[in-house]
Amino acid sequence: TQDTVILSIETSCDETAASVVRNGSEILSNVVVSQIESHKRFGGVVPEVASRHHVETITLVIEQALEEAGMTPEGLSAVAVTEGPGLIGALLVGINAAKAFSFAHDLPLIPVHHIAGHIYANQLEEELEFPLVALIVSGGHTELIYMEDHLSFEVIGETRDDAVGEAYDKVARVIGLPYPGGPHVDRLSREGADTFDFPRSYLEQGSYDFSFSGLKSAVINTLHNHRQKGLEVKKEDVAKSFQESAVDVLTKKTMDAVEEYEVKHLLVAGGVAANSGLRQRFESLCRENDVKLSIPKLKFCTDNAAMIGAVAHHLYQKDHFASLDLNGRNFIDI
Numbered sequence: 042t043q044d045t046v047i048l049s050i051e052t053s054c055d056e057t058a059a060s061v062v063r064n065g066s067e068i069l070s071n072v073v074v075s076q077i078e079s080h081k082r083f084g085g086v087v088p089e090v091a092s093r094h095h096v097e098t099i100t101l102v103i104e105q106a107l108e109e110a111g112m113t114p115e116g117l118s119a120v121a122v123t124e125g126p127g128l129i130g131a132l133l134v135g136i137n138a139a140k141a142f143s144f145a146h147d148l149p150l151i152p153v154h155h156i157a158g159h160i161y162a163n164q165l166e167e168e169l170e171f172p173l174v175a176l177i178v179s180g181g182h183t184e185l186i187y188m189e190d191h192l193s194f195e196v197i198g199e200t201r202d203d204a205v206g207e208a209y210d211k212v213a214r215v216i217g218l219p220y221p222g223g224p225h226v227d228r229l230s231r232e233g234a235d236t237f238d239f240p241r242s243y244l245e246q247g248s249y250d251f252s253f254s255g256l257k258s259a260v261i262n263t264l265h266n267h268r269q270k271g272l273e274v275k276k277e278d279v280a281k282s283f284q285e286s287a288v289d290v291l292t293k294k295t296m297d298a299v300e301e302y303e304v305k306h307l308l309v310a311g312g313v314a315a316n317s318g319l320r321q322r323f324e325s326l327c328r329e330n331d332v333k334l335s336i337p338k339l340k341f342c343t344d345n346a347a348m349i350g351a352v353a354h355h356l357y358q359k360d361h362f363a364s365l366d367l368n369g370r371n372f373i374d375i
């Protein structure tokens with residue numbers, strides 16, 4: 042494999058990020074500017090607001106990433122960028138910045154799938170051992186992926202409705218917690234008990250797909266009924282009951298896949314991988330089943346550009362380059 046030093050850019054949602062990564066794992070710089078404060082008052086990410094913030098910030102973020110890495114464009118092998126999925130206006134800001142950089146400095150342009158990035162966040166900390174199964178859980182995605190080798194992604198399960206992070210954020214909202222609610226629900230759940238016994242949706246026998254809308258509705262209906270009857274609800278118990286249901290389904294399906302595909306390495310990634318209940322359960326299940334578990338550090342679980350650089354190293358080896366007509370794409374196979 043050829044050595045690489047890659048400038049990578051990620052703007053698919055509400056983080057403006059740039060990073061310089063050597064050989065897919067050595068992080069020379071990792072700059073992430075979060076827009077969360079701007080979106081909080083709307084209770085969610087507003088696409089147009091996100092695009093505008095990316096436009097304001099992207100140049101500075103790229104300059105800072107180069108400066109912190111002590112890197113000039115001449116020292117780079119390529120520029121990589123998230124091409125999708127994501128908010129289209131937000132993606133286009135990163136893509137256009139990457140194209141301009143590529144053209145100005147005569148560098149190859151590498152398009153990267155956002156979910157591949159979340160998976161390869163694990164490579165920033167240790168080598169991937171194939172074959173493996175990866176569970177991606179974030180605000181926009183819930184996917185189980187089987188990988189026989191580098192860059193070989195087989196989606197074996199995905200959500201049929203809400204992403205698990207989205208369900209977390211909605212439940213948080215109905216119990217009166219600020220956006221993004223996942224971490225708040227997680228914290229509350231530690232002081233509650235699973236008293237509500239919300240439904241667990243496993244779908245058809247043998248399916249690795251997920252569905253969280255029934256669970257979300259069950260939480261909303263329960264709260265509504267209690268309030269109508271003037272009954273007190275313990276928020277901690279709602280949080281704990283919701284979390285137990287989500288964790289039960291996520292871990293059961295994942296461990297079934299680990300068994301069926303006979304893998305020894307499980308990766309968990311995406312913002313919800315920060316969840317304490319999910320981490321604990323996976324830790325004990327993987328110990329029992331003698332499976333190696335990798336979950337990236339928190340800052341690599343949420344959106345960042347270093348993870349895009351980690352994938353780009355492998356794409357570079359395969360000459361997987363884009364031309365300057367690269368477009369943002371939302372419906373794009375991993």
Ligand code: KG4
Pocket residue numbers: 054178179180181182205206207209210221222223224227311312313314315316317342343344
């Ligand atoms: O990966 P991410 O930063 O952005 C997307 O690509 O979606 O994931 C954000 C999601 C949000 O829904 C947030 O509420 C959730 O991850 N999240 C959590 C926790 N920390 C973040 N959900 C449950 N427990 C947590 N500790």
Ligand code: ZN
Pocket residue numbers: 155159179311343344
């Ligand atoms: Zn993401």
